[in-house]
Amino acid sequence: MTDTLPLTMKAAICPAPGAPVEIREVAMPTPGAGQVLVQMETCGVCHSDLHLREGQENLPDSLYPLVLGHEGIGRVVQIGAGTKNAPEIGTRIGLPWIFETCMQCKPCRTGHEALCAAGNARGVQKHGAFAQYALCPADFAVEIPEEIDPLRGAPLLCAGLMAWSALRKTRLEAGTNVLIIGAGGLGQYAILIAKVRGARVMVVDRDPSKLKTAKRLGADVIVPTGEDAGAEIRQAGGADVTLNFAPSPAIWPMIEAAANPMSDIVAVAMVHDPMPLSMMWLINGGHRVFGSSVGSRQELADFLAFAAAHPLRVEVQAIALEDVNAALDALKAGDVAGRLCIDFAQ
CATH class of the missing domain: 3.90.180.10 (Medium-chain alcohol dehydrogenases, catalytic domain)
Known part of the structure; x- marks a missing residue:
């Protein structure tokens, strides 16, 4: 050859x-x-x-x-x-x-x-x-x-591997509430992987068409981005695992509001600016916050x-x-x- x-x-x-x-x-x-x-x-x-x-x-x-x-x-x-x-x-x-x-x-x-x-x-x-x-x-x-x-x-x-690797690092079990922030390509793979693994999936995005796609792919809860998004997620059961695919520090207050005690929060999106992470929130909630790449x-x-x-x-x-x-x-x-x-x- x-x-x-x-x-x-x-x-x-x-x-x-x-x-x-x-x-x-x-x-x-x-x-x-x-x-x-x-x-x-x-x-x-x-x-x-x-x-x-x-x-x-x-x-x-x-x-x-x-x-x-x-x-x-x-x-x-x-x-x-x-x-x-x-x-x-x-x-x-x-x-x-x-x-x-x-x-x-x-x-x-x-x-x-x-x-x-x-x-x-x-x-x-x-x-x-x-x-x-x-x-x-x-x-x-x-x-x-x-x-x-x-x-x-x-x-x-x-895209798929990043979603897989991020979920693999979490304490995901059947019935776990998984919050996915950003329903673009990576978020869509995360929805599908999490659903096959038995998770209950919640999705937040600012684009109505992407939320519609997320629902079609099996998301159990869809919430548009906004000041009350975190509270809506918490009211719907809260997030045991959060994957962030949105490249913005503005999403952090929503993550704090949505998180259940002892939650896993995985940073996947490339966010260069600092986020306002409270050490007391981290300690009082027993959360794990970590990054995941390829x-x-x-x-x-x-x-x-x-x-x-x-x-x-x-x-x-x-x-x-x-x-x-x-x-x-x-x-x-x-x-x-x-x-x-x-x-x-x-």
């Missing part, structure tokens, strides 16, 4: 922080020792890609021009010389946020690879999957179950097995690679109901 590969490929590249993404013809990457080359089938378009295009992650200019994308699915077409334990040619694998880590530090050894200080992210420190071909370290190649459609499956590698390889494998058995019907809209910049503009404008995904067959 190596002899049939082209010398160049198309890729969606961000030339500099704050610059529009450009479709360019670039040299085909070559897998080195420990790497495989993947022919991409699909790649989801994520808010993190928008942040990177807009220059909001404060990356050094030296990392640009940069191929974005970290929700990729494709098949292995080439294996680097000397690579051990590589997936076989033709294996369908995922290309998620984590590109590689040191595999030696305490976070890596305890299943918290996202916290590795030496880790590299796909589409950040390493070129991503908005391209016809992409590299993947063999040690970080997670196989995609054949039951999962590549178009629907691509957003599972970041999941580990094992969490991804577990989640994909779960998704294969329980298809997660979040709306996914297919786009062509050439339309990725317009897709990022749509995300910026808030005009996306579910998830967007590049279909490389278009």
Whole structure:
């Protein structure tokens, strides 16, 4: 198969922080020792890609021009010389946020690879999957179950995995009241995962259409954002677990008002400004407040097995690679109901 590969490929590249993404013809990457080359089938378009295009992650200019994308699915077409334990040619694998880590530090050894200080992210420190071909370290190649459609499956590698990992860290049991703040793509995956696990799900969002979608996906209680939202949630039973997907510190008073004693509160959305967390509220309520980012390889494998058995019907809209910049503009404008995904067959 190596002899049939082209010398160049198309890729969606961000030339500099704050610059529009450009479709360019670039040299085909070559897998080195420990790497495989993947022919991409699909790649989801994520808010993190928008942040990177807009220059909001404060990356050094030296990392640009940069191929974005970290929700990729494709098949292995080439294996680097000397690579051990590589997936076989033709294996369908995922290309998620984590590109590689040191595999030696305490976070890596305890299943918290996202916290590795030496880790590299796909589409950040390493070129991503908005391209016809992409590299993947063999040690970080997670196989995609054949039951999962590549178009629907691509957003599972970041949006779905973040929801899964966040819920996994909580004391979720059947009958637990789970409050989800923000019913965009991540929130929708959280609704579906929590419902399968037997939770009673409450959703808060400012967009009536997203609340309607949340109800369709199985949310038991929907509440529009407002001054009384926390009290309404508390009146409806209160929150034992809260997942925040809304990137604003303004939601904290609502979280305090909604929380039952001994609740778990998980920060998932990237909120750069401080929140007014009261130590006395924390002590008197016995709450746990913690953050959650992307999941580990094992969490991804577990989640994909779960998704294969329980298809997660979040709306996914297919786009062509050439339309990725317009897709990022749509995300910026808030005009996306579910998830967007590049279909490389278009």
